[in-house]
Amino acid sequence: MHFRLLGPVEVVGPDGPARITAPREQIVLSMLLAEANQVVPMKRLIASIWDERAPRTARSQVQICVSTLRRHLAAAGLEGRVSTLPAGYLLQAAIEELDLLSFQQCQADGREAARRGDLEGAARAYRAGLAVWRGEPFAGLTGRVVETVATSLIERRLSVIEECIAVDLQLGRHHEVIGDLVMLVAEHPLRERLRGQLMVALYRAGRRPEALDAYHAARHMLVEDMGLEPGEPLRRLQQAILADAAELKVPAVFGAQAVPVVPLAAVIADFAGQDRGNGAAPDEVRSR
Incomplete structure (x- = not known):
């Protein structure tokens, strides 16, 4: 490039x-x-x-x-x-x-592959896009406009990470993504979608108490620091875990047949972006 x-x-x-x-x-x-x-x-x-x-x-x-x-x-x-x-x-x-254009094209390719049901193709496209990142955009430059654009790009990167993890969970790769999710939740504690994905991955890995602990940690932080309860989707996810809801199970079409994949940590740039709010709801759990 x-x-x-x-x-x-x-x-x-x-x-x-x-x-x-x-x-x-x-x-x-x-x-x-x-x-x-x-x-x-x-x-x-x-x-x-x-x-x-x-x-x-x-x-x-x-x-x-x-x-x-x-x-x-x-x-x-x-x-x-x-x-x-x-x-x-x-x-x-x-x-x-231009790495930005390449990243945007990979995101579009990933979404199109996911729409067609080609989850392996979607995961590859998302990882290819994340791999072009080398750090924080506009590093060393200051100013309101510059910082706004940089924040927007970081938010888009986080969205692609979340989309990639959602695909990995659909493919039954819950064991592989737990480490990445622990790191990402620590960096972005206010993103409820990442928190929900961690809960789903832990639950599917047979670590139900830790999945519930992840919820309680999020609730404690939100209530103590911001005076807010977790969003409804995250609360609904907690109830689904408590009830061992069927929709939380590993998709039968994949299950243990998941293909090994390079961990996200190996392809995403090692820098902490700024949190912009609670993030989107976890898409692994639908209204029951």
Whole structure:
């Protein structure tokens, strides 16, 4: 890949790396990559650099940044990638050239495979997408707009992790995902979907008391720290575990026949994202 955004921003062209070190140029490049193949308005680039404190010369300074970026890209063999349009600037990149586009394509492929019932294919696609992450996006860059975009990307990564684990649970891989889920719940304690997936995996592995302990730990944290009860789906999951509900059993079509898989920990970047709330409900348990 020539462009890497999902971690420290890097550009490596056919003629070598593009040495883009100035913070403003890195911010402009990151914003163009985050919306690759789309026009990024001048106002958005200005806001990404200065927030609400833009100087009178902001427009001309952004133009200088873009001009410098073009020189760096050309020196790396990536000439002509940034276009000037009436509404703003556009950076062109193919899916295989930008890790973000590759990640998004893998997520779409995974969802389509899951929709068709190809769970093995879905798991492979999700893992391929997660493997392109190298760390926190926009690392080292600051600003309200930059941080908002980075948070959005981290949230999308977590959603793919949850979707991948949901597929693994459907495939009967509960033993394999417990370690990953313990780590993920520790990093993101407010995401109730991850907590619910951990409960399901523990229950299916014959560790019913630990599954219930995971619920009580979540409830204690929410009540003590936030004054909130767990969401209804998580409460319903606890009741299903207490009742040994049939829908919690391993799908018979897979059961012990599950195919070995590389653990998620081997393909996901080792960094802690920020929690954005309780997350979605566990999809392993439906209304009864």
